[in-house]
Amino acid sequence: MSFFPGKDPLPGDVFACDAIEHLIIPRTSDLGGFFVRRALPSSRRRLVGPFIFFDRMGPAVLRPGEALDVRPHPHIGLSTVTYLFDGEIRHMDSLGTEKVIRPGDINLMTAGRGIVHSERTPDNLRGHPLAMSGLQTWLALPDDKEEIDPAFTHTEKSDLPLINDGRATGRVVIGSFEGVTSPVKSFSDTLYVDLQLQPGVKFPFGAGHEERAVYILSGSLIVAGDRFEQDQLLVFRPGDAITLETAEKGCHLMLFGGAALNSKRYIWWNFVSSSKERIEKAKEEWRTGRFDIVPGDEEEFIPLPES
Known part of the structure; x- marks a missing residue:
């Protein structure tokens, strides 16, 4: 997905819990009936x-005649992580990869010095109603990994370790949590967990990771007496142990975070780098056609934005 403009919504009432550093209300973009809510980067928190x-992304239903068609576009300095709850997306990239991702699977595409990819509805699903829902996140690469060779890995849902302790069910997507570790490779300390909390439970979220946040996918979440709702992002203060609570209904969350980077990151369109000059170079390379093409998807591309 490409960067889109828009001011951050105001979070509303001040919350009481000292453990919460920021409450972020995502800004929403309507991509022709397919809504995307962007929580990061925001003016309140960059990483x-x-x-x-x-x-x-979503949830939405693509009607017959509608499809997801994100044309070939470039990335540098990051890993993209695609995780679906509904629907399917065909990924193609300049390494020659072609892979359909389905709910619960993970696509991890590491751009490094540069990669081009497209994301489209598979041909066999076009012309039919298709439910679409998921998350796409970017992981900024550490200083010494920003220019590594591009790579792509796909991990099946069945290979992700499960959490099931009576209070919560879910999967560890990246990193380690509750004594289990995902096989998905990361280049720095990273936490990414899909968690369903049962109604009326208390679940600890320890301070083992330097930076931590929760995105509420559905239901309500209570933290130290404050109640938070669907499509809100809570960023917690470092070092504070947190207890996540639910009331009469359960709650579906994504827990995420990890180690802070050692240097500042700049982001422009689909490019991430510790260097403004490197981003300018990538812009010129895309403008002049010096990135690799996507085999099998060479006819279209997203032009470099004018601003």
Whole structure:
């Protein structure tokens, strides 16, 4: 997904819990009936651990004749993480990869020095109603990994470790949580967990990771007496142990975070780098056609934005 303009919504009433550093209300973009809510980056917070971009896609139903068609576009300096709850997306990239991602699977595409990819509805699903819902996040690469060779890995849902302790069910997508570790590779300390809390439970969220946040996908979440609702992002203060509570209904969350980066990151369109000059170079490379093409998807591309 490409960067879109828009001011951050105001969060509303001040919350009482000292453990919450920021409450972020995502800004929403309507992409022709397909809503995307962008929580990071925002004016209140640029990164949480390595997470520099956090998009909630849908939920929506693509009607017959509608499809997801994100044309080939470039990236540098990051890893994209695609995780679906509904629907399917065909990923193609300049390495020659072609892979359909389905709910619960993980696509991890590491751009490094540069990669081009497209994301489209598979041909066999076009012409039919299709439910679409998921997350796309970007992980900024550490200083010494920003220019590594591009790579792509796909991990099946069945290979992600489960959490099921009576209070919560879910999967560890990246990193380690509750004694289990995901096989998905990360380049720095990273936490990414899909968690369903049962009604009326209390669940600890320890301070083992330097930076931590929660995105509420559905239901309500209570933290130290304050109640938070769907499509809100809570960023917690470092070092504070947190208890996540639910009331009469359960709550579906994504927990995420990790180690803070050692240097500042700049983000422009689809480019992330510790260097403004490197971003300018990438802009010129895309403008002049010096990125690789996507085999099998060479006819279209997203032009470099004018501003």
